[in-house]
Amino acid sequence: MRQRGSSIKLRLLEVPMEATLHQLEQLSYSLVERLAFTELDQLNDYMRERDALFIALQQMTVTPAQKQAHQSTVKRILQMDEVIVGRMKELRAAAELEINKLSNGRVVKNIYEPDAYEQESYFFDQRK
Secondary structure (H helix, E strand, O other): OHHHHHHHHHHHHHHHHHHHHHHHHHHHHHHHHOHHHOOHHHHHHHHHHHHHHHHHHHOOOOOHHHHHHOHHHHHHHHHHHHHHHHHHHHHHHHHHHHHHHHHHHHHHHHHHOHHHHOOOOOOOOOOO
């Protein structure tokens, strides 16, 4: 009877971990499904939620049996993370390209503005 009680206790301890991992997996899966159309602000929202779930997981005490039981879930999450990181890199490259275009545009604009050719010094002919 005592063993059964400890088994129930162990099972109750696993529930928050299972629920948190399931929530993380669902969050990642829903993002991966719409990843091609995901913008930077949506990725920021995802990262905030993901960080909160990771903090919750880090605060849990994990037994080796729990690690083994949830290993496949963690692998699926890590595979989705690779895809998500790839999209993040694409968005970062696109943002860098746009920033460079803006920067180059400002340089060209400054060259052709009328103020760019104003003289800062004047020469006086002192011959009389």
